[in-house]
Amino acid sequence: xxxxxxxxxxxxxxxxxxxxxxxxxxxxxxxxxxxxxxxxxxxxxxxxxxxxxxxxxxxxxxxxxxxxxxxxxxxxxxxxxxxxxxxxxxxxxxxxxxxxxxxxxxxxxxxxxxxxxxxxxxxxxxxxxxxxxxxxxxxxxxxxxxxxxxxxxxxxxxxxxxxxxxxxxxxxxxxxxxxxxxxxxxxxxxxxxxxxxxxxxxxxxxxxxxxxxxxxxxxxxxxxxxxxxxxxxxxxxxxxxxxxxxxxxxxxxxxxxxxxxxxxxxxxxxxxxxxxxxxxxxxxxxxxxxxxxxxxxxxxxxxxxxxxxxxxxxxxxxxxxxxxxxxxxxxxxxxxxxxxxxxxxxxxxxxx
Ligand SMILES: [Zn+2]
Ligand SMILES: [Zn+2]
Numbered sequence: 465x466x467x468x469x470x471x472x473x474x475x476x477x478x479x480x481x482x483x484x485x486x487x488x489x490x491x492x493x494x495x496x497x498x499x500x501x502x503x504x505x506x507x508x509x510x511x512x513x514x515x516x517x518x519x520x521x522x523x524x525x526x527x528x529x530x531x532x533x534x535x536x537x538x539x540x541x542x543x544x545x546x547x548x549x550x551x552x553x554x555x556x557x558x559x560x561x562x563x564x565x566x567x568x569x570x571x572x573x574x575x576x577x578x579x580x581x582x583x584x585x586x587x588x589x590x591x592x593x594x595x596x597x598x599x600x601x602x603x604x605x606x607x608x609x610x611x612x613x614x615x616x617x618x619x620x621x622x623x624x625x626x627x628x629x630x631x632x633x634x635x636x637x638x639x640x641x642x643x644x645x646x647x648x649x650x651x652x653x654x655x656x657x658x659x660x661x662x663x664x665x666x667x668x669x670x671x672x673x674x675x676x677x678x679x680x681x682x683x684x685x686x687x688x689x690x691x692x693x694x695x696x697x698x699x700x701x702x703x704x705x706x707x708x709x710x711x712x713x714x715x716x717x718x719x720x721x722x723x724x725x726x727x728x729x730x731x732x733x734x735x736x737x738x739x740x741x742x743x744x745x746x747x748x749x750x751x752x753x754x755x756x757x758x759x760x761x762x763x764x765x766x767x768x769x770x771x772x773x774x775x776x777x778x779x780x781x782x783x784x785x786x787x788x789x790x791x792x793x794x795x796x797x798x799x800x801x802x803x804x805x806x807x808x809x810x811x812x813x814x815x816x
Pocket of ligand 1: 724726
């Protein structure tokens, strides 16, 4: 099985090289690789209402500076299938419908009132106290508080706060994603992130360096890093910097769709929870949920039988005959959508 996969990868690489040099695709293509191919991006998958302007095909620069035919996709990064929020409950007796979710060690927890009340016990740390004596939750309730608490170096005034933004506090920017029409598989994956930092919570100890929101030397475009885009135009971000968040005794909850707001980047997902447009696969494979920035397809974690794939590489991808190389989003509690890019990534920036 592994040998077959390796030979398929070699075949894909050859095909990509040959098509660049305009040579015949038929040469050296093994019989068993007939249906195994790089699947081009299908722009019709995106929800039309999510687009600020029609998707255009242009020759553009990829992140590594090379030029390729790309789709230019402009969106507000706002969901169309679900509302944004809620994130934090308002009192320690609120039920789970009043809040979003929080993650720890691969698990997803409802962020309800009792979670807030028990958080010191949950983290086994008496310094946690996210509520006042009257039972109200200490949550950022002004734009200024949100911006101060959402900084990577949390303003100490907001230690022991739930950090929650509201859509009206965030600039409504237009994001421009540039994604190669024909993804180019590369044997060596590329990482965007904080290789100098310790492994993020949820990363495998022997895994590749984690990708994180902060301190990234490889930020593209307007200083943003993004892994993938959902069909509703919302971005999938690198892992939330849980060490910094928890170190300040703050929580930065996600809503039930796995998203929250950042003062500068707007709404984005850290988890794929099945609340966005999915494209079902007739063979029982996990549904497609978007595209990675390198143009390879992004699929949900679980297949029709509720099973995760067992042969993913370090980026969270693998090959099959129908979908070519593609990624599967990590489990919702893993704080990871994909681990790296196996294709040449495009770019994300603010639209001019
Ligand atoms: Zn975030
Ligand atoms: Zn798959």
